[in-house]
Amino acid sequence: MKDLHQEADAARRLNAIVLYACSGSHGHRVLAENYRDLMHSLGIDAVAVDVFTQEGRERFNVWISVYFRLLRVAPLLWRCLYGGWTRVPGINFIRRWVLPRRFKKTQALLLTERPDLVLSTHPIATAVADFLKAREVLVAPLWVAFSDWHIQSFWVFPNVGRYLVPIATQLKTLEKSGVAAETVSVVGMLLSQPYYTQNKTREAAREELQISKSSNVVVIMGGGKGWALEQMIDGMRKVQAHCIVIAGSEKRKTELQQHLRKKKHSGDWTILGWVDPIPYLIASDLVIAKPGGLTTAEVLHLKKPLILCEAMPGHEEENGRVLNEIGVCWAVEVDELDSLVSNFFNNGDLGVRSVPAFDQNQSNNDCPRLVRQTLAKAFALGIQ
16 A cells, blocks of 8 residues: 555656756856755756757857857847847847747757756757747746846746746846736845755865965856966065965866966965865955856855956856846956955955845845745745
């Protein structure tokens, strides 16, 4: 009898597919995995799927390379495209009807697995599910979770049943775009579980990492690609502090070590490849990072003073603008880093409201609970 009950319980388990598209930066992937893991904790069978990998990543590598090269060599062009895509003739037809047709294996997966929920963390992945919803062949509700602090209308699709957004200003922006307020949940930016459960002190983290307890420690981050870290390093060359640079990969680690030798920068530098950033963030006095959505959410959740620097054109520049409006320090030029950091260590101040203002404008500490409540309400899970 017990086995029959267990089989009946298993048959009632919900299943979900969390879609993302990993183009090199890891924010969309990590956010997708965070939602997958939270669903697992609720007894929902969830899998995270990279639509590029699903289709065969080599098909998209050229376009991904073009995208990152465009960001570097023609930032003004990309800014114009990012801010004015709606004025490009036929672009809405392309994103909703032409582009999704290239993702036939992802379409087949969604139709074969028949999930109870499809959640997307990337607009390309959303486009595939929206395409099937528009054709009325995908029954499951389509939800979208954003990994940025602003709203880009390119991310909005007519067949999305719910948007999970980090801050309340995004709700207002979506409303102006015609999205019904009752379909938007302000839940914060969902981080991996260790961020919510860690209780290590700065002193304990430093002891574990063998960092002097008396040092001024600055952590410098550039995302998975190690974006613009050379420029950030050059901007910090006069600062008296132990600078820990998280390069994002062994390749970038080697490049940055060579850069330090070439520029003959003195000082106390530690260059790391791909590491768990949590202990280093806890051990830090100050963090310098580009305005990536997930990275900044992780830093601010740990209540670390943050300086934004060297934004990627388009989405990160918009992130920087939003975060700066709610009190996060933004060094628009790397030449500002020396004075900002020196002033911070001399006066304990960045000259802005910083973390307290951020806390008042978002609910990231409660994010797991808010997501669980949203899922419970939608699927009658009977959980708190």
